[in-house]
Amino acid sequence: MIAQELDLAGLRRVYGRAGSRLFYTRVARNARHWGWTEPGQSKWRLWRAQRQLEDVLGRRLALPPGAEVLDAGAGAGVVARAMAVRFGLAVTGVDVLDFHVDEANRLSARAGLSDRTTFSWGDYHRLPFRDDTFDGAYSMETLVHSYDPPRALAELHRVLRPGGRLVLLGPMSTVPLDEMTPDARALLEPYLDAMVMTGAKVYHARNLPHLLAEAGFAVEEALDATPYYTPTTEAVHAYFRLPWAVLRRFGDPARWLNLRSTVEMYAVREYVAWYVHTAVKPDAVRPDAVTPAAVEPPR
Template sequence: MGVEGLDLTGLRRVYGQFGSRWFYTRVARNARHWGWTEPGQSKWRLWRAQRQLQDVLGRKLALSAGARVLDAGCGAGVVARAMAVRFGLRVTGVDVLDFHLAEAKRLSARARMGERTVFRWGDYHRLPFGDGEFDGVYSMETLVHSPDPSRALAEFHRVLRPGGRLVLLGPISVGPLGELEPRARALIESFLEAMTMTGAVIYHAGNLPRLLGEAGFEVEEALDATPYYTPTFEAVHAYFRLPWEVVRRFGDPAKWINLRSTVEMYGVREHVAWYVHTAVKPSR
């Protein structure tokens, strides 16, 4: 399944290989996102941190029960189900990877949530929905993969009703990669290329609010949430540093790109932030 201008080879490699599938299903219980830890909480409780991050999303969406929400890049639908169960939202998830959508549908059917969470194939640069169909749109760690973030933001704006709300969560470079010293830049660029994080080369904490504005949004908040994400980052790094060394020396590193990414990303952590951007499509 291809889309004009969208090459799925990299995404299939990142999410389809054995190591990723194993990691996401066994370790992350099908969630494909980081976690949020409050000050004073233990950093080792990764599933709690993931639940708390989902709760942050639900609170930032700030929509009433029954509101229609688009999950742009839904993965296996963990976030969609959390929004439906904990916030009463009616969620439509789109993704470009057929095996993620199959998982999302299977898990929602198993949880008897097939009516409150609907999943279909869709590229967020070219959404299969009419204008103003949604009260809210969110992207949980997916915009990083976009080769054209401005186009994705324009699509989010189009499918939102006036007054609709957008929440973007995810890792982001602190500033333009071109301004980094060469060693850090080379490390980050090789990591972003391996992970098909094309969007992260284009937008960063300094320019995303401007891109949102150009797409027609009013930015309500650009929250630097790095202190809340750092405990998960540290815990994941501590868990996977040694396994990655073993794989690197004795195994097949190409099959364990996620292990590599968590370890390498830690090495350039001073250049990486996590943000929660909340924006509104102005009412006419």
């Protein structure tokens, strides 16, 4: 059973520990997301892959310059600034970690982007915005933390204007936990708990389109993008396997939760898929929109 409330202490543990902050600020240059590598490109260029993933999002949002967009779970605002600079969007970001909100505002001020990217404290299950506020919304690798995915999707639907577009990017299991081999589940589940990935216990590749439809969205696309993410998975595993082995032996493993999961989750990678879901809040349902039933059979 999943606690249907915000686990702020857990999220602080995941993102606030010195090891995590060092990793995200120094190594990932403030981005807290994976990368997108095209066929034929080198997997080792992680920063390029991260920029390409942001571009995938911007192209899926497909909104005109000046459109107002919500970033649900903005982290340090790297994605929001990419949307502002490369796609001309006006982005409002929310996050439940005060130190992420502060960092996002500080980095935007430093980049001269405070007029086009603003960040405040907010939980995407109870958004502090009126109905029909945004032309678009996205979640870059954050829905996985949701303590109540149907409620989060309903909130995102509420704050979008009719015709507004939603893009969800992130990892999920290919099948429900109870359909995994006992060994795979025994490896994966403790990580989901430790990383507060409560959403990943509710939705998976098969049922997310249906949850979107139940929230009132028309699903345009449910793209299994795993092949584009796999090079990043492989490179990150190769880069961090050795540091993790050293830290595990000589340090306190609990302080390096993110590093640990990055390395050890590799063993269950065949059960992890990376998806890009694009959906629209009707009334502007496109005639070629894919109905959830056409995407995957319901479970």
